Amino acid sequence: MSQADFSPEEREAVYRAIEARRDVRHFRPDAVPSDVLRRILGAAHHAPSVGFMQPWNFILVASEDVRRRVRDTFEQQNRGQLQQIAAPERKELYRTLKLEGILEAPLNVAVTCDRRRDAPFVLGRGPWPEADLFSTCLAVQNLWLAARAEGVGVGWVTILDRQATAEVLGLPPGVELVAYLCVGYPVEFRPRPLLEEVGWKARLPLGPLVYRDQWGVPSPLFGEEMP
Amino acid sequence: MSQADFSPEEREAVYRAIEARRDVRHFRPDAVPSDVLRRILGAAHHAPSVGFMQPWNFILVASEDVRRRVRDTFEQQNRGQLQQIAAPERKELYRTLKLEGILEAPLNVAVTCDRRRDAPFVLGRGPWPEADLFSTCLAVQNLWLAARAEGVGVGWVTILDRQATAEVLGLPPGVELVAYLCVGYPVEFRPRPLLEEVGWKARLPLGPLVYRDQWGVPSPLFGEEMP
16 A cells, blocks of 8 residues: 555544544634644645535635624524424523534634536536535535644534525625534533533434445344344 | 643644545455444544434445446446546546446445434524535545545445435435445555546645635635745
């Protein structure tokens, strides 16, 4: 192999980044240094992409005005979401959750997918038109893991008005907002996901999610976990 | 912080997994041991997901019959793609590319998104309905990076008839195929992406892909790379 294998310690570091990564909503105000930010974005840029299309752009949003306008769309969407929860105790729990850090984080990063890039023929995208959006998601996960290894927290905000946010960011037609991220040093990396910790939802056992050859056919791989 | 920081060596290992990961299409036939496979799937399962929904399932496809039927849809789609390339030299280059390893790899893994899970209310998905599909992509990237750290290669095949493949796998309505992966030990991890190596497309410089506050406004972050 042209790349040396990973030592047990190196392998362990990769798993630790994966397992210790958190969706962060509580940030300290200190800025992420430029060299750290360049490394994190470099990691995103090394994601796989359909036809090596590299369809992503990264909009670094420091402007308080832009962030306030995005946060307004969060507030409005979040009120709507709250109204959709029927059970009173779930509604109350939802109300206590901090679901974004748009203004507290020193930086927001909008990750976009330029679906016009390399048009008309992108190798591999024809039969699977969302493959460029999916590639952009892979870049987000690279960014997220690199950030964790740098001690930087990332939180993905989905409770937004996407159309309004795209307008605030000036996205042209053909460019789609894939992720809106809050980025900065976290108050802490909690041991478990917040939604697990507060009892919103438990982590699922993995075994029953794994099938063999066909949907619904149990795989023996995690046999010891199966009921 | 509740998690110790990463040492420089650990951080470097994370970046190395990210940079040395490849889309593999040439596999050796030896099986991936069960414990390795469990760790890789465990990494996927630790991806972030909207509302901690964990919408993924993993179908481990070893059956040669199933793989042949999936590969038939590749052949048919690939012929159609070839016809869409106008320039003769690009067409010839495309023809020489190996774009899947469905039968050579000892294992295929279909990664699906169960959009019915936790219905009707998934925290954070209301305003962004594709967030469950995007979460599943993050799981794919975790899987891919963990595999790289284990010395295991992964190749994502998008040139497929998705509907036919979903039928072959028996996916019920509401479950969407997000990724069809070939998994196994690679003949090699090449130093560069194959599409870059053969001259299909170059890696883009990152600097011009980074904007500040608004689409199209250059960021000074990679100033030295800008033209």
